Amino acid sequence: MPKKKKLTGFNIPRYYYKVPLPPSAATDYLEFEVVRPLGLTPGHATLILDPQSRGKPGAKGGVSLTNVEITVNAPGCTIKQPKVTPALSGLTMSPKGTKGCCTWHHHKGAKANKITYHVPFSTSRKDTLRFEFIVRANELIRPVRLQTDLRMTAQVTPETISVPRTRTAKAKPKPAGKSAEASA
Amino acid sequence: MVVIYTIPSSSYNPGMEPDPTLDEVEILGPPTTFASSSGSKTANFKLKVNGSTLNKVKARITMTRAQPITAGSQSPASNAVWTYIGTPTGGAYEAEWDLAATQVMAPSSHQEFAVNFSPGPVGLYRFTYSVWAEELSSVVETYQDVNVT
Numbered sequence: 001m002p003k004k005k006k007l008t009g010f011n012i013p014r015y016y017y018k019v020p021l022p023p024s025a026a027t028d029y030l031e032f033e034v035v036r037p038l039g040l041t042p043g044h045a046t047l048i049l050d051p052q053s054r055g056k057p058g059a060k061g062g063v064s065l066t067n068v069e070i071t072v073n074a075p076g077c078t079i080k081q082p083k084v085t086p087a088l089s090g091l092t093m094s095p096k097g098t099k100g101c102c103t104w105h106h107h108k109g110a111k112a113n114k115i116t117y118h119v120p121f122s123t124s125r126k127d128t129l130r131f132e133f134i135v136r137a138n139e140l141i142r143p144v145r146l147q148t149d150l151r152m153t154a155q156v157t158p159e160t161i162s163v164p165r166t167r168t169a170k171a172k173p174k175p176a177g178k179s180a181e182a183s184a
Numbered sequence: 185m186v187v188i189y190t191i192p193s194s195s196y197n198p199g200m201e202p203d204p205t206l207d208e209v210e211i212l213g214p215p216t217t218f219a220s221s222s223g224s225k226t227a228n229f230k231l232k233v234n235g236s237t238l239n240k241v242k243a244r245i246t247m248t249r250a251q252p253i254t255a256g257s258q259s260p261a262s263n264a265v266w267t268y269i270g271t272p273t274g275g276a277y278e279a280e281w282d283l284a285a286t287q288v289m290a291p292s293s294h295q296e297f298a299v300n301f302s303p304g305p306v307g308l309y310r311f312t313y314s315v316w317a318e319e320l321s322s323v324v325e326t327y328q329d330v331n332v333t
Contacts, residue, residue, distance in 0.1 A: 008308040008329065013246040014271060014278060015314070015323060023273045029249055142322075146310070 007031040007048065008148070016140050028065060034131045034150045042080055042120040043150075045072050047133045049115045065137040070104045070117050073132040077121035085116045126153050187211040189326040191315070200319040202235015202291075209326050211313055212296070217331045220303045224254060227279075228298030229313045233289045238317040241283040243297045246312040250304030250332075251277055257300035270299075277301070289317075303332050 012027045014020075021027065029050040037043035047070060072082075079098050084091060090107040102119050123129070128151045135144040189209045193201040210232060214225040227245050247253075253276045262268045265287050270276035279299045289295065309332065314325045 006308050008310050009248045009250060010310040010312075011246055011248045011277060013244065013312050013314065015244070015316075021271075023269075023271050026249060026272050026275075027278075 007033045007046070010146060012135075012140075012144055016142065016144060018139055018141050030133075030135065030144070030146065032133050032146050032148065034148055036150055036152055037122055042122050043077075045074055045119040045121065045131055045133070047072065047117045047135075047146075049117075049135070051113075051115075065139055066107060067138040068104075068106055069134075069136040071132075071134040071136075072102045072117065072119045073134070074100055074102070074119065074121050074123075075129050075131070076100065076125040077123040077129070080120040080122065082117070082119045084118070086113065088115070123152065128152065185216065187326070187328070191320075191324050195320055195322070195324050197319055197321050200236065205234035207234050207238070208232040209313060209315060209324070211326060211328055213298075214330060216329065217333060218303060220306050220332050222303060224257075224300045225303055226298055226300050227251075227311060228259075228296060230294055230296045231289070231315055232294040233291055236291060236319070238289040238319055239283075240285065240318040241281075241289055242314075242316040243281045243295070244312070244314045245279045245297065245299060246314070247277045247301055248304075248309045248311075249275070249277055250307065250309065251301040252304075253277060253279060254300040254302070257298075259296070259298040306332050308332075 008031065010030045010032070012030065014027050017027070031048040031050070032046065034045045035043050049068075049070075051065060077100055079094070079096070079100070079102050081096050082093055082102050084093070084104060088106045091104060093104045094102045104117060128149050130147055130149050133146040187210070189211070191207045191209065193206060196202070208231075210230040212228045212230060214227055218225060227247060229245065231241070231243060253270055258268045258270065258279060260266045260268070260281065265284055267282045267284070269280045269282070271278045271280070279297070281297055283289065309330050311328045311330060312325055313328065314323050316323045
């Protein structure tokens with residue numbers, strides 16, 4: 001199983017919004033993570049858009065994001081089958097097998113529900129890769145860019161060093177009559 | 185761990201690039217890892233003006249909805265030089281300081297901005313420290329990832 005990594009939470013600063021938000025309004029909340037592949041299990045990059053920080057203090061009075069564009073840059077990676085949940089109308093995404101980049105467009109959010117964008121990927125790279133999530137919307141002055149570095153080579157810890165379980169074969173007895181000097 | 189970020193010359197409006205020393209943003213706190221039960225923490229950074237005068241400065245700290253700012257903990261408090269705004273009302277996690285129109289930040293001056301906050305639930309979070317001034321072409325941002333354990 002790939003090592004589990006926790007999502008990182010991020011609130012979009014309010015100066016990103018074209019229209020000044022009322023003082024009581026919360027801003028949209030994003031969560032993101034990148035998990036490295038392990039063996040045959042693909043890695044994944046995940047972004048969650050939680051519109052207007054619903055259910056939290058000060059969540060009233062915000063704006064709804066429209067014409068949303070989500071881009072996930074996964075350098076040096078082959079993207080498998082991206083998916084978004086819940087299913088949204090007006091959604092387009094880059095096709096399966098796209099190298100290194102994946103983009104979704106949709107016109108409206110999911111009525112203040114969380115939207116999860118999931119990008120499985122594989123790669124043969126062994127160095128550190130810089131992933132980037134980009135969120136664009138009509139209501140934002142500029143794109144929100146979230147970068148995170150992923151070291152593709154796992155760190156070796158004492159727990160990951162395997163210990164041989166089978167007994168080592170016994171040394172064959174030396175043929176009789178041969179001295180140590182003769183066999184050297 | 186203090187992190188120093190130099191504002192690149194490309195962030196200034198043409199002709200307003202400080203010379204010879206660029207301005208700096210120095211992230212002072214909180215620590216990158218702390219326990220959710222460890223009590224109030226401080227998010228603070230210092231704007232160090234090295235080059236030329238900055239006008240209409242706006243300094244901001246944006247944490248996340250999980251880290252409410254402790255009421256009245258901001259520094260500087262609102263005064264004749266700085267106006268403080270905490271948003272959203274009722275659960276502020278964003279802090280903003282606006283420099284009065286009659287004031288400037290002169291070369292060799294510096295200002296520290298700070299708020300106390302509750303750590304919130306266990307998790308990873310990204311804080312945004314940002315600065316804007318009339319001399320800058322857009323908001324300058326730096327980030328800090330914190331791990332609440």
